[in-house]
Amino acid sequence: MNAAYEFRVVFFCMGNICRSPTAHGVFRHRLQARGLHDRxxxxxxxxxxxxIGEAPDARSQHHAxxxxxxxxxxxxRQLAPADFEHADLLLAMDWDNLALAEAQCPPEYRHKLRRLTEFCRRHDSPVVPDPYFGGPDDFERVLDLVEDACDGLLDHIERVLATRRLLRP
Known part of the structure; x- marks a missing residue:
């Protein structure tokens, strides 16, 4: 990731072909719309x-x-040690993958690990469920949760960036 960015987010799930690339794409689109894509x-x-190296699941791409x-x-791609060091937030899609990341993460960076759905404002779900073995409704549910969480996440990041600006000497 470019050092010029003020904030860095990594979304993660098990295989990085359904939920996390969906979150990546939605969030990227939302960043562009809010003019934050360069920050x-x-x-x-x-x-x-x-x-590794594969495009997102065709069903995820279709519904997105x-x-x-x-x-x-x-x-x-696979979650890497550098992600823990350089990201400001690493957002898991579910409890199992959060636990796997916690086991890999150096203790000094564990505070960066959270679940994406913590940022939901309209939906009440502890996780973004894996749609891989499901049908069209499951992929739509993923998008509903991800869109909601990404909006809340953007509000959170804007507050963090504003606070950082206030704290600069």
């Missing part, structure tokens, strides 16, 4: 190396495209 870096990763999000350029 906030976004990426996504998986806790497992199952799909129906809502105006393009995921075609994204490629799966």
């Amino acid at each position: 906030v870096a976004v990426s996504s990763a998986g806790t497992h190396a199952y799909h 495209r129906l809502r105006g999000y393009d995921l075609a350029d994204l490629r799966a």
Whole structure:
């Protein structure tokens, strides 16, 4: 990630082909709409190396495209030690992947690990459920939760950035 960014977010799930690239694409689109794309870096990763280098699941791409999000350029990668050091927030899609990341994360960076749904404002779900073995409604549910959480996340980041500006000498 470019050092010029003021804030860095990494979304992660198991394989980085359904939920986390969906969050990546939605958040990237929202950053552009709010004019924060040059201040906030976004990426996504998986806790497992199952799909490294692959594009997001075709169903994820299809449902995202129906809502105006393009995921075609994204490629799966595995969560790396540098992510823990350089990201401001690492956002898990569920409890299992959060636990896996906590086990890998150096203690001094664990405060950066959270669940994406903590930022939801309209939906009440502890996790973004894995749609991989589901149908169209499951992929739509992922988008509903991700859109809601990304809006809340952007509000949070704008507050953090404003506070950082106030604290600068």
